[in-house]
Each structure stands twice: as C-alpha cells, then as structure tokens.
Amino acid sequence: MPHPAARQPAPTDPAVDRxxxxxxxxxxxxxxxxxIEVLTERPCCRFGELARACPGISQKMxxxxxxxxxxxGLATRTVYPVVxxxxxxxxxxxxLSLGEAFCGVWLWAAANRATIEQARRDYAARQAGSPP
Amino acid sequence: MPHPAARQPAPTDPAVDRxxxxxxxxxxxxxxxxxIEVLTERPCCRFGELARACPGISQKMxxxxxxxxxxxGLATRTVYPVVxxxxxxxxxxxxLSLGEAFCGVWLWAAANRATIEQARRDYAARQAGSPP
DNA sequence: CGCCATGCTCTCTTTTTGGTAAGTATAAAT
DNA sequence: ATTTATACTTACCAAAAAGAGAGCATGGCG
Structure with a gap:
C-alpha cells in the first residue's frame, strides 16, 4: 500500500504484492x-497474565x-515442564518490529479520530436526508 | 500499539484506545x-475500473x-446522473494519509517476507518432529 | 422492438469465525 | 481422598461474513 514515492527500489512484483x-x-x-502491545509493555508473560490483559478474549482465541x-515468528513460547x-x-x-511498524497506523487513528467521527455523522445525515 | 517511546504526549486513555x-x-x-492502493496510483476511478483492478473481489464486497x-471519510463518491x-x-x-501511515506495515511485510516464510517452515518442522 | 451498458441491490447458500462448556494431566496442599 | 492450580484441547453451536447469481432502471443504438 505504499505511496508510489515510498516504494522500495524493487519493482512492483505482483507475486510479492499478493x-x-x-x-x-x-x-x-x-x-x-x-x-503485541501487551508484550511490548511487559516483555515476558504467562498465559494467564495475557488473558487478564486482554479483557474479553476467550481462552480459545x-x-x-x-x-x-x-x-x-512474532513470538516465542517456552514451556516449563512443571506442574x-x-x-x-x-x-x-x-x-517487536511489527509493533513499531504498526505504530504509524495507530498514531494515524489516534490523530484522525475526530475527523472520522465527523465523517460518520455527515454520512449518517446524508443518508437520513436524501431518501425522501 | 505504539511503542512506549513513540506514544503521543496524550496519556493512554483506555477509552481512546478502544x-x-x-x-x-x-x-x-x-x-x-x-x-487505497489502487486509488493512490490512479486517483479517479469508476466502479468498473476498480472491479477490474481488484481481481477476485465480488460486486457485493x-x-x-x-x-x-x-x-x-476515506473516499468520495460522485454520481453523474447519466445513463x-x-x-x-x-x-x-x-x-491518502491512511495510505501513507499504512505504508510502514507494507514495507515491514515486504522486508520481512523471507523471515516469516522461514518461521513458518520452522514451525511446521517442529510440529512434524515432536508429536511422535 | 429488443438488446446493451453500468452500477448497483436483493436473496439464497456456503464458509468462516468465535463463543461456551466440558475434559485432561499431575503434583502439591488440605 | 479431595481439591486446587494451569494451560490447554475438543466438541458443539450460533452468528457473521462472503460468494453466486438474478433482477432493476433507462436512454441510446441497430
């Protein structure tokens, strides 16, 4: 999804794109x-800790x-054979690097929150206004 | 998801986070x-053009x-009342700015493609190797 | 007249996803 | 002997998402 200007030197190979x-x-x-957010802030967590840190997640998920x-390859899992x-x-x-890369989107969302909410209101108003 | 160091001055408000x-x-x-990628490269498209540019997408989607x-608020839709x-x-x-923000993830994926594929192979090998 | 082109919209079916709840293993504590 | 804790796994079911395909409106064209 890169901006044309930001695309890497490599040509736009459709296979790579896919x-x-x-x-x-x-x-x-x-x-x-x-x-990733939780594990960035607390680098080493047990299963139960993660469950508590993600309110609403089911064990299965x-x-x-x-x-x-x-x-x-984003995380490692270490089992201690204890009971x-x-x-x-x-x-x-x-x-960790994915977290950093995704940071841009996170900041974008945080910065444009108000704009998006306004856009939603405008859209809803248009929907309500034009049908009649 | 920001790295702690990269988080904006604003405190981490859980409501904002959600x-x-x-x-x-x-x-x-x-x-x-x-x-977004298609429309960044070709800024003005008709419905049919977009359909052709997204192989595999259904009309509905x-x-x-x-x-x-x-x-x-990411795109505008202009209807010409012709037939x-x-x-x-x-x-x-x-x-457009979302495209730019997402660029970081795109580049990350492109740059780490090989690493990820290797991780998948390793994982598959571990799965195949340990069960017996 | 009959057909085409375009951008949908609607319905029906299939696929995917996710939640719930129960079961498992085992050593230590009571 | 029973309970407890932990990290799963499995089976089943409901809900949501996506695909397929038909239908619609209408002016121009042959």
Missing part, C-alpha cells in the same frame, strides 16, 4: 495487535492467536 | 487497503467496501 497482502491479512488482526504468532504447567511468551525481534 | 482499535478494525481490512470508506450510470471514486486527504 504475499505481502496475505501476510498483512494474517498479522493485522485485533488480538494479535493487542498482544488466545491460544489460537498465540499459536499464529508463533507460527509467523501445574507454566508457559511463557515473549516477542521476537520480528514481533 | 476507539482507536475499533477504527483500525474497520479500516485495516484487505479490500480497503487494496482500494466492492460496493460494501466503498460504502464503508465513504462512511469513514448508463457513471460513478467516480476518489480518495480524500484522510484516505
């Missing part, structure tokens, strides 16, 4: 982003998201 | 991103995504 889109699709979901992050079980999660450098 | 997350959820989907972008119908879409400044 791959990048797929990666973004896998990586840019709500829970992954939240977990948490497990699923963490497994996905592990698969994509009761203990498992720790950390971001990899890759995960 | 709003920002919601905005990102609405704005950061596959088709919206693709459309295209309409739906464009309406969403209009609602959030057959003619409708033109353009990015707003907000839409």
């Amino acid at each position: 791959l990048v889109e797929e990666i973004i699709g896998r990586v840019a979901d709500k829970w992954t982003m939240l977990l 948490l497990t699923q998201t963490l497994r996905g992050m592990e698969r994509e 009761p079980p203990k498992v720790e999660y950390r971001l990899t450098d890759l995960g | 709003l920002v997350e919601e905005i990102i959820g609405r704005v950061a989907d596959k088709w919206t991103m693709l459309l 295209l309409t739906q995504t464009l309406r969403g972008m209009e609602r959030e 057959p119908p003619k409708v033109e879409y353009r990015l707003t400044d907000l839409g």
